[in-house]
Amino acid sequence: MVDPASGPFLFDTSAESWLGRSGEAEVRAWLRAYLSHCEIQLSAVTVIERIRGYGLLWRRAAAGRREQIEAARVEYLANLGRVWPLGGADAVVAGEIMALLPDPPTPPRRSHQLTESRQERLARWRFDAMIAATALVLNMPLIHNNVADFEAIRSAIERFPRRFPKLGPLELIRCGALV
Amino acid sequence: MGRKSHFASQVKKQRTTVTLPTESLREAHRIARTRRVNLSTVIAEALSEGLRQQTTAERSEGVLEGYKKAFAGFTDEEMAILDGVILESADGR
Numbered sequence: 001m002v003d004p005a006s007g008p009f010l011f012d013t014s015a016e017s018w019l020g021r022s023g024e025a026e027v028r029a030w031l032r033a034y035l036s037h038c039e040i041q042l043s044a045v046t047v048i049e050r051i052r053g054y055g056l057l058w059r060r061a062a063a064g065r066r067e068q069i070e071a072a073r074v075e076y077l078a079n080l081g082r083v084w085p086l087g088g089a090d091a092v093v094a095g096e097i098m099a100l101l102p103d104p105p106t107p108p109r110r111s112h113q114l115t116e117s118r119q120e121r122l123a124r125w126r127f128d129a130m131i132a133a134t135a136l137v138l139n140m141p142l143i144h145n146n147v148a149d150f151e152a153i154r155s156a157i158e159r160f161p162r163r164f165p166k167l168g169p170l171e172l173i174r175c176g177a178l179v
Numbered sequence: 180m181g182r183k184s185h186f187a188s189q190v191k192k193q194r195t196t197v198t199l200p201t202e203s204l205r206e207a208h209r210i211a212r213t214r215r216v217n218l219s220t221v222i223a224e225a226l227s228e229g230l231r232q233q234t235t236a237e238r239s240e241g242v243l244e245g246y247k248k249a250f251a252g253f254t255d256e257e258m259a260i261l262d263g264v265i266l267e268s269a270d271g272r
Contacts, residue, residue: 013262013263014262016246017250019246021246021247021250021251021258028243031243032240032243035235035238035239035242035243036235036239040242049262053260053261053262053263053265056265057253057257057260068252071248072248072250072252072253075248076246076249079241079242079245111255111256111259112256113268114256114268115266115268116267117265117267120264120265120267124263124264124265127263
C-alpha cells in the first residue's frame with residue numbers, strides 16, 4: 001500500500017483513467033485521501049492524449065452520441081488538476097530516453113477487429129518518454145498502469161546514469177500496488 | 180511570526196454567540212491558558228481548520244464525481260482511445 005500522504009505523485013494517462021473508473025471502495029478511499037493532501041499532478045502530454053482521444057471519439061460518433069462525449073470532455077477539463085508543462089529540462093531528458101530506446105518495447109495493441117498502427121504505437125511510446133521525463137525532472141514518483149513501457153524507461157535510466165546527471169532513479173508505482 | 184500576527188489582526192471579525200459542548204469548551208480554555216492566548220483565538224483557529232477540512236473533503240468528492248462522469252459510458256475500446264491508444268479497423272476507420 002502506498003501512503004496517499006506521501007505524494008504528490010505524477011499520474012500517467014493510463015493511471016488517471018484507471019483511478020477515475022475504479023468502482024472499488026478501497027481505491028476511491030485512497031484517491032479521496034490523496035486529494036485531501038494534494039491535487040492530481042499531470043503532464044501536459046497526458047492532457048494532449050486525453051483531449052485527442054475525446055476529439056477522435058467525437059468525430060467518429062453518430063450525432064446523437066456526440067453530446068455525451070462532449071459532456072464527458074467538459075467534465076474532465078473542469079476537474080483537471082495541476083498540469084506540468086514540458087519545459088527545457090524535460091525536453092532534454094525525453095530526447096535522451098528516445099535516443100536510448102528508439103523502438104517501443106511491446107508491439108502495437110490489438111483488440112478484436114481493431115489494431116494500433118505502427119505509427120500510432122511509436123507516437124504513444126514517445127508520449128510515454130515525455131511523461132517519464134517530466135516525472136524524473138520533477139523528482140516525483142510516477143503512478144502508471146503500463147508496466148512494459150515505463151519499466152523499460154526506468155531500466156534504461158539506471159543503465160545509463162551519465163545521460164541523466166543529477167537525476168533519477170525514476171520511481172514507478174503500479175496502480176495495482178496503491179491499495 | 181510578527182508578520183503573521185499583523186495579518187491576523189487585519190482579518191475582519193464579528194462578535195457572535197454560539198453554544199459549545201462543555202468538554203470542548205473546557206479543552207479550548209486549557210489550550211488558551213497553555214498558549215497564553217485568549218479563548219477566541221483558539222476557537223477561531225479550530226473553526227478555521229475544521230472549515231478547511233470540510234472544503235477539502237467537498238473538493239475531493241467533486242473531483243471523484245467529475246472523474247466518474249468523465250470516464251463513464253465508454254466501452255473498453257473507447258477507453259483505450261481516451262488513454263492514447265488509437266485503435267482502428269484495417270481499412271483505417
